[in-house]
Amino acid sequence: MGVNEFSNNLINNTAMLMSSPPVHQSETEPKKDETSNNESQIDKSGQRVQKMFGEIAPRYDLMNHVLSGGTDYYWRWYTIRKASPSGTSPILDVCTGTGDLAFAYWKRGRKQIPVIGSDFTQEMLELAREKFKKKYRKEGDATSVEFVQADTQELPFDDDRFQIVSVAFGLRNIADTMQGLKEMMRVCQPGGRVVILEFSLPGNKLLRGIYTWYFRNILPRIGQFFARNKHDAYEYLPETVSAFPYGQQLATLLEQAGLKKVKFIPLTFGIATLYIGYKPESNVT
Numbered sequence: 001m002g003v004n005e006f007s008n009n010l011i012n013n014t015a016m017l018m019s020s021p022p023v024h025q026s027e028t029e030p031k032k033d034e035t036s037n038n039e040s041q042i043d044k045s046g047q048r049v050q051k052m053f054g055e056i057a058p059r060y061d062l063m064n065h066v067l068s069g070g071t072d073y074y075w076r077w078y079t080i081r082k083a084s085p086s087g088t089s090p091i092l093d094v095c096t097g098t099g100d101l102a103f104a105y106w107k108r109g110r111k112q113i114p115v116i117g118s119d120f121t122q123e124m125l126e127l128a129r130e131k132f133k134k135k136y137r138k139e140g141d142a143t144s145v146e147f148v149q150a151d152t153q154e155l156p157f158d159d160d161r162f163q164i165v166s167v168a169f170g171l172r173n174i175a176d177t178m179q180g181l182k183e184m185m186r187v188c189q190p191g192g193r194v195v196i197l198e199f200s201l202p203g204n205k206l207l208r209g210i211y212t213w214y215f216r217n218i219l220p221r222i223g224q225f226f227a228r229n230k231h232d233a234y235e236y237l238p239e240t241v242s243a244f245p246y247g248q249q250l251a252t253l254l255e256q257a258g259l260k261k262v263k264f265i266p267l268t269f270g271i272a273t274l275y276i277g278y279k280p281e282s283n284v285t
C-alpha cells in the first residue's frame, strides 16, 4: 500500500469519527469572555503578517503536518468533497500559502478546472510554484494551478469569475475580515460558493481547556524550535485563534457580508470548522 493509499484509507476510516453533522447553532460554544476575545488588540498589519509568514515559509508545510498530527490532510480532503467543484469555471484559493488547498481542488476537478492560488507573501508563493512543478504538473495537463501575489482585501480579478472561492486558515489573518470577505464574494460567480476552513475551539469545556493549554504553552515552543522564527509566529497562532469568531458568530458575519444558506461543520472535536455560503444569484435580496 502506497503512502497516498494508506493516508486515503486512514482518512476514510476517520472521516465519520472526526466530522460532526452540519449545524446552524452550537449550544456548547464558549461565551466571549471564556476565549479572551480582544481581536482589535492583535497587530495584523500586512507588514507584520507578511514578515512572519515569509520567515516560517521554508518549514511551514512540515510544521503544519507535525502540529496538526497530519489532520490537515483530512480537513482538506473533507473540504473539497463537501464543496466539490463542477463544470469548468475556475476556482480561486486566497491566502493560499504553499498551495495545498489549491492543489487539492485541482486534483478534485481532475485537472480540467483551472485553479488560481493568491497570497501576499512572496516566499510562500515561491514554494507553492516549486511544489506544483515538482509534485503535480505533468506533460499534457489540460489546465494548471497559477499563483498570483495579491492582498485578499484587494483582489486583482474581475467580478463574478470563480465558481468557488476558498480560504484555509487565512481568514483570521486578514487585517479587515469584512473587506476580505467582500472581495471573495465579489469575484465569486452568482450562485457560487465561498468556502472557509478555519481554526476554532472545541465545544466540550474539558477538551477546550486541554486544547487551549496545549495551544498556549506547548505549541508555541515546538513551533519556535522548528521554525526558528524571531517574529512570534506560533504565539500569534493561539492569540488569533482564541480571539477570532467561530461557529455561529462567524456564520453570522458571513451572512452580514451577504452570503446565503451559510452552514458550518465542526471538524475533529471542533478544533477546525468548515463554513460554506452561497453568493446570491442576483443583487436582489
Ligand SMILES: C[S@@+](CC[C@H](N)C(=O)[O-])C[C@H]1O[C@@H](n2cnc3c(N)ncnc32)[C@H](O)[C@@H]1O
Pocket (backbone or CB within 6 Å): 049, 050, 053, 064, 094, 095, 096, 097, 098, 099, 100, 101, 118, 119, 120, 121, 124, 150, 151, 152, 153, 167, 168, 169, 170, 173, 174, 175
Ligand atoms: C496560516 S497560512 C495558510 C496557508 C494555506 N492556506 C494553508 O492552509 O496552509 C496564512 C496565509 O495567509 C496569507 N495572508 C494573510 N493575510 C493576507 C492578506 N491580507 N492577503 C493575502 N494573503 C494573506 C499569509 O501570507 C499566509 O500565507
